[in-house]
Amino acid sequence: MTNELEVIKEHHDSLPGPGPEVAARAWVLVAQEIEAGGDGNQPARSRQRPARGLLGGGWVLRAGVAVGLAAAVTAGLVLVRGGDGSAPLGTPPASAAELLRSAALVAAREDVRPGPGQYFYIDQKTVTFASGFKSEYTQDVRREVWTSAEDPYEAALTRSTYGKTHVISGRSPEHVQSPGTVEYQRAGQCRQGSLGLPPQAADLPADPDRLLAKIRQDAEGFVRADQRRRGEKDLAQNEIDMRVEKVIGSRLLKLAENPLTPSQTRATVFGALSKMPTATIVPDLTDPAGRRGVGASLKFENPGGWERAELIFEPDTYRFLGYRKWLGRKDGGQAKEIAGGSMAVMGVKVVDSMAEVPKNAGEPMSC
Amino acid sequence: MPAPPNSAPPSEGTDAQVIEASRRHPDRFGAVFDRYFAHIHRYIHLRLGESAADDLTAETFLRAFRGRDRFDLTCPSARPWLYGIASNLVAEHRRGEARRYRALARSADVAEIASHDERVVQRVSAAVMQPRLAAGLARLSAGDRDVLLLVACAQLSYEEVAEALGIPQGTVGSRLNRARKKLRKIIGPAGEAL
Numbered sequence: 001m002t003n004e005l006e007v008i009k010e011h012h013d014s015l016p017g018p019g020p021e022v023a024a025r026a027w028v029l030v031a032q033e034i035e036a037g038g039d040g041n042q043p044a045r046s047r048q049r050p051a052r053g054l055l056g057g058g059w060v061l062r063a064g065v066a067v068g069l070a071a072a073v074t075a076g077l078v079l080v081r082g083g084d085g086s087a088p089l090g091t092p093p094a095s096a097a098e099l100l101r102s103a104a105l106v107a108a109r110e111d112v113r114p115g116p117g118q119y120f121y122i123d124q125k126t127v128t129f130a131s132g133f134k135s136e137y138t139q140d141v142r143r144e145v146w147t148s149a150e151d152p153y154e155a156a157l158t159r160s161t162y163g164k165t166h167v168i169s170g171r172s173p174e175h176v177q178s179p180g181t182v183e184y185q186r187a188g189q190c191r192q193g194s195l196g197l198p199p200q201a202a203d204l205p206a207d208p209d210r211l212l213a214k215i216r217q218d219a220e221g222f223v224r225a226d227q228r229r230r231g232e233k234d235l236a237q238n239e240i241d242m243r244v245e246k247v248i249g250s251r252l253l254k255l256a257e258n259p260l261t262p263s264q265t266r267a268t269v270f271g272a273l274s275k276m277p278t279a280t281i282v283p284d285l286t287d288p289a290g291r292r293g294v295g296a297s298l299k300f301e302n303p304g305g306w307e308r309a310e311l312i313f314e315p316d317t318y319r320f321l322g323y324r325k326w327l328g329r330k331d332g333g334q335a336k337e338i339a340g341g342s343m344a345v346m347g348v349k350v351v352d353s354m355a356e357v358p359k360n361a362g363e364p365m366s367c
Numbered sequence: 368m369p370a371p372p373n374s375a376p377p378s379e380g381t382d383a384q385v386i387e388a389s390r391r392h393p394d395r396f397g398a399v400f401d402r403y404f405a406h407i408h409r410y411i412h413l414r415l416g417e418s419a420a421d422d423l424t425a426e427t428f429l430r431a432f433r434g435r436d437r438f439d440l441t442c443p444s445a446r447p448w449l450y451g452i453a454s455n456l457v458a459e460h461r462r463g464e465a466r467r468y469r470a471l472a473r474s475a476d477v478a479e480i481a482s483h484d485e486r487v488v489q490r491v492s493a494a495v496m497q498p499r500l501a502a503g504l505a506r507l508s509a510g511d512r513d514v515l516l517l518v519a520c521a522q523l524s525y526e527e528v529a530e531a532l533g534i535p536q537g538t539v540g541s542r543l544n545r546a547r548k549k550l551r552k553i554i555g556p557a558g559e560a561l
Binding site: 004005006007008009011012013015016017018022023025026027029030033034153154188202203218221222225226229 | 401412424497500516
């Protein structure tokens, strides 16, 4: 004699488990999130995925919180001297490595920390990038973030002011915020976290070589575990190496791009990036705010193309201005790059209060 | 102290320990995925069908990963948390779930006119939900069904169901009693007319 609970359980247990390809596909999505930084913050390239089945076949919008490296806007002149592989101020750097070493020296001297009851305020001009089956597009967003000294791991408040959408290919996106829309996101309001200090920033080595070695070890372990979950048994060593390099680059850039990363850690990250063999200098470029700068370009290959990030610095002071990201594809023997996300740091300061959230403010679309 | 460099998920440790580690080393979250992916998939499969389970189980783990900072580390097991996320996702597809049960219930009419052999085949094929069970589930309220299925399928305790659904334990008990009574009426004496 069985009761109704046992009947249900029996039926439940008789259902076939998911096939390995189902688990592998699901894991790829989680792995992408891990690669993106693992803290719920999306890089400029919003990793949207097309939904299917009951999800309706439409876009599943995810928060495209494009964050960027702090341009700690400290008052006064920061003196950077040569002789340690860095470029003296005002002298065009000869290489990306030299530029990044100089930027590391500048970053190490910059620090803006709020006191008790104060807030760290960051103003960013971002361009988010979304890609899916139906279309690819970018959207301009002004992002203002207030973070308290007590909890740097999650923004106390984020205010996003949406701008125009630019379709790169396919049809116009249906579920995007219209220009002029202002959204507020309070800490803990959404499942998706907001900008905050990455937890992994807490226990990193202070030496660039040791940092790079640690991140490489972690990346190799991650790629091995990832391969197992994807069920890939015969992956070529070349592709494994590509993935490892991509994970290393993503993790370093994620730390470099976060305005809340402590100044010394940011300096170490720049130092580690200066050792990346794919780093090349871009002598003249502009950030999303139209400011001229000098860039360090980092390129990561994948079987279908490549991704490239440009860290942009002020030419005279090596102060960080922002970044641009590019997606490269090999299409019918032709290689082309399209613009991904980008970000410009417009201001960083300590303030005594946050913006007030209007009473009629709705929930952010990305919640 | 930093965790060992090998990012392969540790095979030991409670879920809470693994999730805590994943806050600093996100790839450790893979251990939670390995432990529970199949369980959550089967639960959603029962409620929404296999194809939806493929999507929503992936979504469950994405949401869990993003929300791991908010996981209560005093809970050693991640099961209530994961089933709670899955139940919330299922709730977003209530209509689909009800449609599915109604469709499965309609197969009872077919069974009546089918040959005896066919009926036997259907009955032993436990992967096909029994029509009366489907009809019973279709008639339960969403809240009662959540509790019933978490207890029956996931074998969660009252306390764990309360945690998963964010409701008081007393409510779990009353919903479960109501659901069981209603189901019994519809499906008849347990173990017989299914």
